[in-house]
Amino acid sequence: MNNLEVQQAIIDALNQHNSYLQRLSSSSIHEILNHFDDLSLEMLKQLRDLLDDLNEAEKTTLTSGKYTTASLKEIQGVMTNWQQSISIILSEILDISMIALASYESAYIYKLANKRAPVISGKTLLNKAKKTPYAGGQLLDYIFPNVAESVRKKAEYVIRDGVSNGQTNQEIIQRIKGTKARNYADGLLNQTRNVIDAEVRTARAHISNNTYVETWRTLGFEFTKDIATLDGRTTTICASRDGRVQKLDANHQRPPYHYRCRTVQVGCDKDGKLDGTRPFVADNRPVKGIPKDQRDGKIGQVDANTTYKEWFGRQDDSFQKEWLGTTRFKFYKEGKYSIDKFVDPFSGRNFTLKELKEKDFKSFKNFGL
Incomplete structure (x- = not known):
């Protein structure tokens, strides 16, 4: 299989493969969220009991963000x-799934290239x-430390705010947990x-794209080309970068953007x-969300070198206006x-x-904006 055949096989397969990866990501996310829920429900159970044991003086101290008594220190702990x-x-669980994904993705590209x-x-x-x-500077190792710090701080805000405004402990717990x-x-x-x-979906896209780049290098390619998705859900940043060719080993931004x-x-x-073609969906809905009698002209193929622009x-006009918004469309x-x-x-x-x-x-003035 020559390079052109490899490219077309990869373009065709990656479009199908991305749908599979979304389902695979959903499975990984489900596992992580289950652990997050278990950890959070155990915390809320302990928190409720500790809040019930506080006296009025301790509640006043808690609203000021201080943990001075044994009971308040337990809450802090x-x-x-x-x-x-x-x-x-959650970081450990993510790492395990990412290692498996990286191995799978590399083997997948080699298989496509025969x-x-x-x-x-x-x-x-x-x-x-x-x-x-x-994605603008995120690093894999900071995902869950950042998530954990943020949710803890927000939970503490809810607790302080609830106590200060006379909410019951049950009402405070419900603000954190939600209502049935x-x-x-x-x-x-x-x-x-x-x-x-x-975060997890984007992290997995990062692993996939990094693995692809390493595999292209091994297969002898010296350049890469950005391939966005031709549909109404693609962002302006990906649309503007679609078709961009860059030296593989040069420092430049890479997806996920x-x-x-x-x-x-x-x-x-x-x-x-x-070589070949790439698919498009002229709609802001996924294919499965478009009724079959509305798909005519919305779904098709274009030359592989056609850019999003x-x-x-x-x-x-209706598609362009919906994607851009009224003012930008003008x-x-x-x-x-x-x-x-x-x-x-x-x-x-x-x-x-x-x-x-x-x-x-000047243009804004001429357009009456």
């Missing part, structure tokens, strides 16, 4: 142990990925569960030309702004409308 357990135990995979150390791949920042009537979606813990979901990023880098030659320019159509003009090229952050106005006051 319970919160600290909870934080440490989240940080250590090459015999060398002995692959998932741990070595993970350790290398841990040294590389992603709302399936616990209204509690602090559920907010953290959503953070964990985003943001949380839940789906962009990958494919090995290529210096000209970045790829080029593909987007061929879509109808700039895109009337001001002849390309989609990359709405993004800070270094940080990948969308420029605010205020920043765009400062950059192009």
